[in-house]
Amino acid sequence: MRTVRISKEQMGKRISRFEKLKPLPIQNASIPEKARDVIYSRKLLSVIGLEANANTPINAEAPILGAAGMTMTLAVCPPGQGPGLHSHRQTYETFTVLQGEFEVRWNDEGDEGARLRRFDTISFPPGVCRAFHNVGSEEGILQVIITGGVHDMTDIAFSPKAKREIEAVRAGLAAEFEKVGFAFDAGEK
Numbered sequence: 001m002r003t004v005r006i007s008k009e010q011m012g013k014r015i016s017r018f019e020k021l022k023p024l025p026i027q028n029a030s031i032p033e034k035a036r037d038v039i040y041s042r043k044l045l046s047v048i049g050l051e052a053n054a055n056t057p058i059n060a061e062a063p064i065l066g067a068a069g070m071t072m073t074l075a076v077c078p079p080g081q082g083p084g085l086h087s088h089r090q091t092y093e094t095f096t097v098l099q100g101e102f103e104v105r106w107n108d109e110g111d112e113g114a115r116l117r118r119f120d121t122i123s124f125p126p127g128v129c130r131a132f133h134n135v136g137s138e139e140g141i142l143q144v145i146i147t148g149g150v151h152d153m154t155d156i157a158f159s160p161k162a163k164r165e166i167e168a169v170r171a172g173l174a175a176e177f178e179k180v181g182f183a184f185d186a187g188e189k
Helices: 008-012 033-039 160-169 174-179
Strands: 043-049 071-077 086-088 092-099 102-106 112-116 121-124 130-134 140-147 156-158
Touching (some): 086 130, 092 102, 112 121
Antiparallel strands (some): 043 071, 071 140, 086 156, 092 121, 102 112
């Protein structure tokens, strides 16, 4: 097999330094934190984005671009926080606990679940509703890998309950999330 030689400078573009990661700008600070917490982990740090020409918010701050259609983010959650039930239409979502302890729930009502600890991994196929939250007493970090299908905001649908929670913060606020492509029809027939 013929191999590829790569310079230190070229490889430097494929290294992500944790201390240099920046939260994704899609987590619009003008939206109240209580509403953002329904949709996002408190901090989403993009590690690997799609190829350079892909138009997705995951690419906005990713230090590494292009890994055969895979994206990786770090979901940082304070105790008790984590996004609500949502489904990915076309992509697989795989979580590995790097720090802390998380409860992961699944199905339309979140009626099934598992508690995950450091280095435990769970992988959801497309179409299954899932949610997670930090059940530990310290900040938790999940590695989130998305593979297959289309990686944009139209791939993600939240439950109607999530919309009600956002609207309870401020009427009309769910429309801000819909503007970037999120839907609130997960679990509806």
